[in-house]
Amino acid sequence: MLNLASDNYAPVHPEVMAAVGAANHGAAVSYGDDPVSARLQERAAEVFGDRARIFPVLNGTGANVVSLMAVTPRWGGVVTSDAAHVHTDENGAPERVGGLKLLTVPSTHGRIGPEAVDRWVGDLGDVHRAQPAVLSLTQATELGTVYPVADLKLLADAAHAAGLRVHMDGSRLANAAATLGVGLREITTDVGVDILSLGAAKNGGMLGEAVVVLADDDGPTGPAAAVPYLRKATMQLASKTRFLSAQLLALLGEPGTPASGSGDGAPxxxxxxxxxxxxxxxxxxxxxxxxxxxxxxxxxxxxxxxxxxxxxxxxxxxxxxxxxxxxxxxxxxxxxxxxxxxxxxxxxxxxxxxxxxxxxxxxxxxxxxxxxxxxxxxx
Missing domain, CATH: 3.90.1150.10 (Aspartate Aminotransferase, domain 1)
Known part of the structure; x- marks a missing residue:
């Protein structure tokens, strides 16, 4: 029977399967201290920028929860669309696991504008209200729409001006980039996204996604320092991380290869x-x-x-x-x-x-x- 239900139904792409097989030779240090994961980190810096740090996780919900926890204090809230996956389809995981308050705003076909930030910034400094700490965007949205590059920049600028970080749920980030004709960096790092949930399973992967820290304060409590501990505490750290890294590397491309392109030469x-x-x-x-x-x-x-x-x-x-x-x-x-x-x-x-x-x-x-x-x- 034809599958039009979900891109999650699709099989693993043969190139991804081959990459997993290639990683399945001999012993390798566990928990990400392996050569495949090292190459993935090198590739992430090429694709997203020199400061990018990538952390494979087991699934998209885990990527979102870990990402949001890494940029939100215990008393903080997450401004997001009323159609956002973190709000509608994760069984309350951001609230139950992350202890986060979701601050939703109405969307038009899944998209929101800078007024979403304006809706909640009045609560800053009010001890009786959850403090808006991060703006979470989905690209492409749950309703199949795509934010243009300029709109993403306006949203990120509005969030940063109010002191909020910017998270992107990129479970279908590849589809958005393909629609816009840009690379992955142009709709993440370059527009001001601070932390990214990078999808893989919906685009040919087997299982596993990643948290990508794009902007960091380099301090001992910054996102890049926090994610390793949060990944373990939320049960998202795989012992044989090399097999998650191999899938992501197959999709992104090996270090030194073009980050974008066309035809058979494209990643x-x-x-x-x-x-x-x-x-x-x-x-x-x-x-x-x-x-x-x-x-x-x-x-x-x-x-x-x-x-x-x-x-x-x-x-x-x-x-x-x-x-x-x-x-x-x-x-x-x-x-x-x-x-x-x-x-x-x-x-x-x-x-x-x-x-x-x-x-x-x-x-x-x-x-x-x-x-x-x-x-x-x-x-």
Whole structure:
């Protein structure tokens, strides 16, 4: 069955699997003091800047919790979108494990603006309120949108002006960079992000993500000094870290190779992200070209054109590797015989539902075109 449910469903990319196999020879010092992890640190400095420090962890939730704890005091709060993964899909881990107060603000298709900082800075100095300490952004967002470079800079500048650090949940950072046509540094270090949760599993990895400290005060309590202890205390330190590092290194590229590029010479993170993004764009274009959207209706076998209520409506911008749409619930249930996908929210009426169709690095043109045909039949 076709997977349009999640890029987490995708298999491990063969180059990542080969890198894990290559690391599986002989003994190596545990907990990250191994040659593969040393090369990963060298590569992180090339990709994100000389001061970058990278710490592999076991999963995305762990990356977010460790990152936020590293830049937030015990009395601090995290300003973030109401759609943020840390708020909606981590079972309260930032609160339960990190002891952090999440200070949410309304978003538009997952994105927020500098006014998000303004909403909470009035609480600074008020002993009765959690003190805003960090702004957390997701790139690409949970709703498939991408922050332009200039918008990220405005957000980071607003946060820093108020004395807040900036965290980025980059579980799909590669997809955002591919959309914008920039390198990873241009949408992290260069715009003022202080600490990054770097995704891998959604872009061809097996398991594991990373915390990347981009800006540090170099003190004994700064983020780079704190993360090793937080990683252990939150059960995110793998004994055989070399296998996490090998995956990240396969995606980022070995030291000395280009940090970006095009075609076969591009690093794996970019090749995979460009592929999944292109398949989402193809999916949306295919739906529109087939006349399945509200503008064109749906042509049935008899040649009759059903009204717009029986059609697909693209519900959010398609800027990364996902298409959101609403359609009749009955049609959604019928097309599940062809592909697995998730309902996202209620539709415009009781008989309609918003769904999420997520493409991955292994999604093919044939997959997309076959799904469009199945969707037409279901409608």
């Amino acid at each position: 794996l993170w970019l090749r995979n992200a460009e592929r999944s993004n292109a398949m989402a764009a193809r999916l949306r274009a295919g739906i529109e070209a087939a006349g399945l959207t509200a503008d064109g209706g749906v042509h049935g076998g008899s040649g009759d054109r059903p009204d717009a209520a029986g059609s697909v409506r693209i519900s959010r911008p398609t800027e990364a590797n996902v298409v959101f749409a609403t359609l009749p619930r009955a049609a959604a249930d019928r097309v599940r015989a062809h592909a697995r996908f998730y309902d996202w929210s209620p539709g415009e009426s009781a008989d309609r539902v918003e769904v999420r169709w997520m493409c991955a690095w292994d999604t093919t043109e044939e997959d997309v075109d076959g799904f469009v045909r199945a969707l037409a039949e279901a409608l």
